[in-house]
Amino acid sequence: MKKLILSFALSMLSLTAFAQSQYEKIMTEKIAKIETCKTTEDFNALSNDFQRIADKEKGKWQPSYYAAFSQIQKGRILMRENKVTELDAVADQAQKFVDLAEEADKNNSEIYLLQKMIYSLKMMVNPMERYMTFGAKAEETLKKAEQLNPQNPRVTLIKAEDVYFTPEQFGGSKKKGLELFKESLEKFNSFKPKTALDPNWGKSEAEYFIGLEAKK
Structure with a gap:
């Protein structure tokens, strides 16, 4: 009886692990x-x-x-x-x-x-x-x-966008925006998501705006 219960428990664990791996696979693809x-x-x-x-x-x-x-x-x-x-x-x-x-x-x-x-x-x-x-x-x-997370690079990225695209008469500044893009890139370079499915977007955008200004 104990062997039967153990076998059932192991089967359930195996099914749970399989379902989780399938979920992660599908999520990663999407x-x-x-x-x-x-x-x-x-x-x-x-x-x-x-x-x-x-x-x-x-x-x-x-x-x-x-x-x-x-x-x-x-x-x-x-x-x-x-x-x-x-x-x-x-x-x-x-x-x-x-x-x-x-x-x-x-x-x-x-x-x-x-x-x-x-x-x-x-x-x-x-x-x-x-x-x-x-x-x-x-x-x-x-x-x-x-x-909640001062080291979140996406927070700094969105702050950079806001400052960069806001007209100067309303408090915006392309120079300050660029500084924030650089700050966000520094954070991206040291940032590690908690899991493979956690957000990890935004670095390429920071690099784009920094490169854009460098060409001027």
Whole structure:
């Protein structure tokens, strides 16, 4: 009887390990696709993929995080294309996923950073009218993300973006932005994600802006 119980327990452990390895394999493949997505359709499809994983893997924050991140990247493309009237809907969709990620892992710097990015998308629909609301919320959540992990290179990267692209009359500075991009790159060079599935994006963007300024 004891041998039967032991055999059953070992079988369950084996199945659990197999399921976990399959989950990690699928997640790793989907995360890699982030770098290859070019269009809003690409990011929307990827977000849907992560949502399906999140529906199956209850209690894990990463699938919902990447579903939200994919929506945010979709929004950033729309912003570059000046399709700002579509940003509210994208931000609202991303918010649903961020809420699920936060339920699974509270006080996570990475999740707070996505929240900041969602508020920024909301603000960009009409910056003049929304700065005092969504702009203020974005600043507040960015500070929280930094408090939770001062060494998070993505926090410094997003700070660099904000300073770099904000006009000087509103407190922006390309010089200060470049300094922050360099600071973020230093952090990227020493940063190690807790797991293979944790966020590790942003280094190439910091390198791009540093290289861009070096060419001038």
